[in-house]
Amino acid sequence: MKAKTLLFLALLIIQSYVSAQILDPVKWSTSVEKISDTEYKLISKASIDPGWHLYSQNVPEDGPIPTTFSYLNEDTSFVLVGGTTEEEGHTVDDPIFNMKIKFFEDQATFEQIIEVFEIKSTYKGIVEFMVCDDQRCLPPTEVDLVFEIPNVDKTIVPNEKNNAKNSTITDEREVGAIAKSKSSRGLWAIFFIAFISGFAALLTPCVFPMIPLTVSYFTKQSKNKAVGIKNAVLYGISIIVIYVFLGSAVTAIFGADSLNALATNVWFNIIFFLLLVTFAVSFLGAFEITLPHSWANKIDAQSTKSGLIGIFFMALALAIVSFSCTGPIVGTLLVEAASKGGTAPIIGMLGFSLAIALPFALFAAFPGWLNSLPKSGGWLNTVKVVLGFLELALAFKFLSQADLVIQLHWLxxxxxxxxxxxxxxxxxxxxxxxxxxxxxxxxxxxxxxxxxxxxxxxxxxxxxxxxxxxxxxxxxxxxxxxxxxxxxxxGVGYSKVGAGTVSADHGDLPDGGHLLAPHDILAFNDYDKGLTYAKKVGKPILIDFTGWACVNCRKMEQNVWPKPAVLDVLKNKVVLVSLYVDDKRPLSTGEEVDSKLKPGKKLKYIGQKWSELQTIRYKANSQPFYVLMDHNEENLIDPVGYTPDTDEYYRWLEDGISKFKALH
Structure with a gap:
């Protein structure tokens, strides 16, 4: 009996010892505070055991792992407003790391404001943290956070600005507003180009002769003029529905958020090149791209039905019969729109189909106009050939983008x-x-x-x-x-080391720097090296988020940057750091890190590193995107995107530089 008691006591001692090694000195709890109909405050509270320290979100380099919050937002139902704030805490000389470090004892509260587009009952996040006592530290730990909003219906809310918030919140929202404004202008451009392309398609041999035939059919088969106009309008609407459905299908297949990745994908650009060359050769007369005749026959049989169904199948028959002429144009539009991303294919097809549909409705309403139409003839084939040459020229844009991304220097x-x-x-x-x-x-x-x-x-x-x-x-x-x-x-005959008049004003180039030809601007392609040089020379940093396949980036570099006033700023008043988000060169060994946007995946390419930096820090993912910041990596002025107005861009640069001088 005595032996059993001793054995039991020994087991208790062993169990207590083992349990003592499993340390869990921090417990996390969450809550939510409603600020307005569109804003909520996510509160994370840490309860810390006596003797232990939880470190701040901001610690010196080579110190402990900082406390880091990430908020899961896969469905983009909200945006972060500012960063995660924390309490004052304590700042002391840490005996373990031998440096001044801010930490929290007993408890700590962290708050993050979000602006919601879709109110949900639950939001999720992850906190990564490290704790130490006076003698030891525990490994970094990740804890899932769940923020619950009780009694909430899933509703859509407007994205309104709250001017009463501080400047940090305003900055975040204005960055989003800039991105939305640029996106809106891009969609209008797609619509306009598609609309013009629709009119070009009208002037091809497959479509133009159909205008008088179709309008005559409606006017002769209808009981009166009003019915004829009504049927022609329904015919036009059916054409729009068919092509918009095609654009919607492309968006659904590829995904609205991932379409813009096509612009920098090497294989997609090569496929687009081959596709457009095929379209061009077809337009030039080598062969015709047609859909199976059985399709046209079946659809034509359905078009004999009366009412709306018959009219819809007549429109579908037109789309199929005229495919040899409209197919290459539609294909080119979808390729170009898909590279813009989002709903661009839908907007493009809306513009294209509207231009196709308008003449049928207008000529049905005013049949006398048919007499003013030019007669069909060889000029229709000329239009088709001209479009073929334009398709061929455009094709090389996509081949060039593929060459730029992988830096082969073939084209x-x-x-x-x-x-x-x-x-x-x-x-x-x-x-x-x-x-x-x-x-x-x-x-x-x-x-x-x-x-x-x-x-x-x-x-x-x-x-x-x-x-x-x-x-x-x-x-x-x-x-x-x-x-x-x-x-x-x-230029021919000029080089940095050969003959000619070009000379460097910078002497020996600093580590990581190079001269951006032909403007001779000192530029860096590495964030850290550019920041180090800026601190050394006492100039603000101009971060240029760009891409090899970014069309508007090239416009800025070749149309705005060379202007004397802007060029003087870029060469003498700022340190330019150009970060290419589509740089497909692999990260060197040891630099591969886990993605913060896609948990479980690693960043493999240099471009992914810069893309995540832009997305996480500035809540934007379009290029070009320009940021003027000081040596503490704080924005001097609101970032801007594509700014083709030279005077506006110059004023933006000067305003930021003035603020930098005021701070230094």
Missing amino acids: EREVFIAIWIAIFGALGLYLLGKIRLPHDSPMTHISVGRLGLALLTLTFTIYMIPGLWGAPLNLISAFPPPLEYSESPY
């Missing part, structure tokens, strides 16, 4: 411009009748309109020729590779 600026000179030169000769293609009609004379278009095309061709020797070519700056991606970035 440098001079080669790209030479290809365009050949394409538009051939188009000019075709319009003058010097080149004949398979489906062209015999031409006895050149019309005034055709001659004018030929002269305009040849003028454009001649305009591009100086680009082979380094001219900026501002009219087409969005299409060729940037000036520095060139065989002779400083």
